[in-house]
Amino acid sequence: MSCTPLGENLAACEQSVDLPVSLPLRGRDEETRRTKRFIQAVAESRQARMLVVASPAGTGNTRLVAEGTSLAALRGFSSLDLSPGAFPAEGSRTDHPHVISVSALAAQIEPRLAQRLRQGPVLVTLDDAHRTPPSVLAAVSAVMAKFKDLPVCWLLTVHAEQFGTAASAMLQDMARVLPCDWLEPLTPLSDDAALAIAADVLGAVPDHDVAALVNSAGATPLQVVEVVLDLLRDDQVQVVGDVARLMAGPMERGIACAVSPEPAGRLPWSFRRRMGERLHALSPQAQDVLQVAAVLGCGFAPEDLAEMLGEPVAVLLRPLREALAAGFLRGGGAEFVFHREPVWRAVLGSVPEPMRSALHRQAVTMLLGREHQDAVSVAVHLVHCARTGDAEAVSAVDAAAQSLLPESPEAAAALAINGLRITGQGEPNRIALGVTAAAALVRMGRLSQAVELARDLLHPDDPGHVQSASVLRTWQTIAQMLRGDATTVCTVGLEVTGAAADGHDLSPELLLLNILSLHNLGAAIGMADQVLAQSGEFSPDVLAAALTVRAMASWREGDLDVAIEAAEAAVAVRDELTRIWQSDPLWTKGVDPHQARPPRRGARRGRRGLRHGGSARHRRDDLRPAHAARGRAAGPGRRRRRRSGRHHRSRGLRARRDAVVPAATRCGAGALRTPAR
Template sequence: MKRKISDGLKKLADFRSSPTVTPRLYGREIHLERIEAALRAVDESGQSTLMLLQSPAGSGKTRLLLETATVAKRLGFAVVDRFVDGQGQVHGSTSITPAPSAADRQNRASAPDADRLTRLTGQIEARLHGHVRHGPLLVVLDDTHRVDLLVLRALSALVRKLGDLPVLWVFALQPQEADCPNNMLVQELARSRTTVWLPALEPLDDDAVAGLIGDLLTAKPDDDVRALGEWLGGTPQTVVDLVRGLVEENCLRITDDTAGLANGPLTSGIASAVASEPDAHLPRPFLRLVHERLARLAPGTQQSLQVAAVLGASFAPCDLAEMLDKSPAALLTPLKEALDAGLLTYGAEEFAFRNEPIWRAVVGTVPPLMRSLLHQQAADMILARKGGSTDAAALHLVHCRQAGDSRAVSTIRAAAEKLLPASPGDAAALALRGLEAADRGRPEHIRLAITATIGLLRHGNLQQAIDVAESVLACSRNSAEDGFIRPLYTWLATALLLRGDARTASEIVQDASALWGSTAALQEGEPSPVLLQLDVLSHTGEISAAAKVAEHVITTEGTHNNDTRAAALNLCAMARWREGRIEDAFDTLNQAIALHLPLTSFWQAGPLWTKAWMLTRVRRLDEAMATVATIQHTIDSEHNRVLAALPLALSAWVHFARGDLATAEADAEAGIRASQQVQMPLWEPHLYGVLVAAALRRGELATADDGLAQLDSARAQYEQPWSVMCYLVTAQVRAAQRREREALEVLRPFIDDPDKLPQLLLEDPSATAWCVRTALAADDKETAALIASTAARISSVAHAYPAVTAAAAHSRALLTGDIKSLEGVAEHYGDPWAAASATEDLGVLLHTDDREEAIRALNTAMTAYRDLGAIWDEARVRKRLRRLGVRRRHWKHVPHQPQTGWDSLTRTEEKVALLVARGLTNRQVASELFVSPHTVGFHLRQIYRKLTIQSRVDLARIAFTR
């Protein structure tokens, strides 16, 4: 990651030092088609053509003319693209004339215009004839209004005179300079002969803007950076100016080849509307460009836009008229000018600013004192109307309320609570502003704090939710007796638990229970202290204590609400799963799910989540994915952004079980990003575990080992339902590194505890056979027998789950060498990798008794591994086949493969190169790839030859910078 960030900084530095960046041409395909057609026509006919382009400044004329020159050169044209410098002297890209001496300049200045025109025309004509003798010619003239009039007259004369020569004349004009003498001369020339007029250059569409920004930065713009360019109207020069300003003023960061704003994502919606400084987080280059556009408007239009911006991102014209105390007719001129400038749009009933950042930039031009007064005027206007919206008034009152204004605070609080179900982030923003005016410790203050905490929690701002709750609790202790403050304790505990601090959450829950008792009436939507207690106990490793509380909840009828009962049932199901009672676990889960509770009742582990997790482990993968889809739909409909990583964590393991490693990794990486964005780390171990397991399956042991470090740092400091996964993948990596005894020691907490061993064997259908195989490799037959007998006990009460019974049969066959036990096992696993593993083990057991059947089984396993991308396993089976006298090619012919460079390496050579670059010796690489050290040496020599290098140091440099 650090290397990529450094690359990003280098890109920005390169852009700063390169004022002549030439990006690709976007959105001008029609123009280029017509220009190329004209060039070909001139070349074929030998006749000249005049082509004119009239388009405003900044629309991309110059860039189009540069591309025209490139196309012309490709077609064999000579190109003349400049004629005069700032002193009116003749110059050109093809050196039409040498630089004049001082005497020449003095003589020329004193000569009559007619003589100068004659000499200049003759000089240019001679130079053009010199080019035409060798082929067709393109003459390009940009911004004709800037050209010395005498030079333009000379060119106009030559356009008329040289009609029989293969010359394409392309002149570019600006419409705002239509009445200047130069452009009038060009238009007269166009009327005197057949002329091709190119269409005016329209603003770039959104995709073209994104492409242009990406080319300028050599990095993909994120949504905010892309949107800033789009919001300015798509004028190419404006986009270039914006990007250059963003770079020069250090407004960007580039990470993983993606450009984002250095100050973080932009806010939007109500969160922007209630911000004390609405333009505070907009980049200064963007604000500057908007302000420049505003400055070009008439003063009356500027005033109208400023008042309209105070009303909001959209506004009714009648409201604007009332605020300005003007008639609707008086608004026609300023509104039309704003529309023409691209600052406003309109619909059936309202006008609206073209986009939110432009609206925020305009609001920011209103002095703070006047902005407060205008908001007060707008709030009074709304509240004075019959049926006026208090929600709309609240958005203005946050900007002008006075401390202790109970009416304003009450209005703001009601609006925030109304927003909470559908827009928690906006509700939090509004409630936080209301807190600034409310009297501390009073009911309105506490209710605003509760709304803000819930909104921040659901939106994924967990640390801010904790800070708000703790701050208000610190100054409101004396309000405990009125009952208003208790929900703040429970929501604080919820936020702490989601943040990963289960111990502190436990203390908060105990405080809340001590103050009000566990059966006190709950406010609507408030988590029950008992529910929180269940979650805290299950996440702090106090499983037995949690189970006792859960059993008490279940057996005490009529005491606890449904969400608390569902949480208790969920915890009991997890306890039964740990004991290996799979069918009982699912029955209990289904009882919890039957209560039909909203997902937001469960902030840490709900029955739907647990069901998807368990279904994946018994390889009911279609059911698991359907459950994940339900969870995703519920999270979206309940606007619960804080849980965004949850369905990705669940689906990643489903895809892994199906053998789709790429999708599993993509979901895991997306889940990690989502988790970090919302500061909710509970599922990060689950997500990093997928990445480690996928790397291990591909045989990328160094990557898997690196991933273990990330997994360890991501693990929370308390027990989780999936904590066994962390132990299992760690042990599997150690075993793959030929450290079988160390692998068993990693699993020792489960192996030595009969109550924990079922958890290990149920983590993955292939875990049972893997554990037996590893124990036998470590010469620990006692552990192998214990695992096989435990698997048999679990399968005896799990007849409805074939993957579990297949795992038990597989482990028994490995322990006893019973070939019959393995027959048909593969087809019952429901897991392609586990099935391939069973088939491989069958081949190993058969090799002494039935060589042909052993080869057939191993070939089947190898093909399955290859289809799954399990390169390490494929290599192992290939080695087994070689021992049986069967050799299989494991490279693919790639037609037209480069002969040198990284892309010339074969798949095996690339794998060797990456392992050597990580510091492995030839012998270690040989062990990884199941080949001999001599073979590694051979591949290494080929790699050095293809990359033209001499050492491992050079190889590491290329491997990590390519």
């Protein structure tokens, strides 16, 4: 996969603060249609008209003039540019604008316009008319009146914030000379239009992180272009497979941002600088309100913000309105929400760290004083403000991380890992929090990180609680198995399974992975049979895993009836959500040679196929090397014994399933913490 430098795009775009004319006009469909109608009206009526675009700086006035010139050319119009810097007034426009009389200036415009009119209709453009000296505007107004019965389009632009100037007052007088249309102001860019502009400048499609930065820049083309050019200048972007990505890698999101000790640390420096400039452009009161709001989270209730500030909600009306107008916030139902996550992170990062910690502590006090508490929100604040060794705070963080584990392992991992910052060596809760973090990392597939985390926490000088340490070693072994560390799994795995057999914590994933990895198959089967013999002592997950082991072992031996019975029993007793998706018995049933329970005749055909070289024979052939490596090559005598005992084992397993299912439904779901009794 190749990486493409973007220096050529940078050089092309730095020629102008506005978008290069060579790039498509994005997000201005309605304005483009109105400009087309304006040009068409002049072409059909053969009468002069004027169109004034009045919009703030950076919204694309100049780019729309260029688009109008192109559209007019398609209708056969020639063009005459009278914009500042283009219309020659013998140098007096800027140095001595009043030296040349209005009549002399008009005498310079008239012959040029008349010459073009001999060839057809004409488009006259005057961009940034608010910067044009009044004498020049007066000359233009005189020429307009003289050529009002000829096909001339007058296209002028003015910054909306400059309407109080004398030049703008003259524009109002000019609008009374000719029929005049107004475009004011140009609408803010949609997210799609902003991303399209960014893709044009980059020459590639922005990925999720680049898109988040672009959509956080603002709603004008100039703001979008400036953010993209900053990324290019600082070599923050590279193109990989026609996709523009950040050189520093993916940015954190969600809770991972909220618990990070440096919330703005992964944002490009140029973006943080621009957001800082926008923040400091607000009033001091609005700045304070935004920074306190950022500590509360990406979204916040106005009542919470008022309580943090010690002010009535009504006092927040003006600063919040200012923040909304500046593009920092947007309405989100009962809450305000920061416009984009990078905006929130930049504002939060602008709060000095000591103040940030103190504000988090104030937020914890506020939330704990309420009848209904959000445990996750409290935990996020605790990570930043709890003192090292606060066992109650660590337990709260661990409980919140566990609650996130089923639905969002990414959030659970971020909360648990960052929660380790408030633990110290030798604290029992440190290992318990590490267990939650390791479980979340394994669910995410970040196996190497899970292994390294377990190794760091299971330091000989910091044994922690024996029970928690055993569970953490289990997750370490699971991660090693999943990534294929065959040389280390046997030693560590047998140690953990030994502890499980002695009545400590028993992991269903470990049972399943022991057989999936083809290590110590005999021990795995024996452990499964031991669990099934004492079904009332274990949780549904453990029973499902044991039945899955039995199903897969029988499958490998060619006992399809027994395998199907065991797989169905495993599905029947399992919890709704297993702790690791790889251990769900539905996977075993899904890869069953018949995909579901077959009719008896189909099952007999499958067995004949295995004995006589039928369609299922390839499964046995695939497994022969593994059996041979364990010294279990099946001879004729062994096959006869298996066939003779097959019926009795299948019937026995059905009876065992009938006993297991009711018992399993009475068990808890804490297989990875405490066996259900």
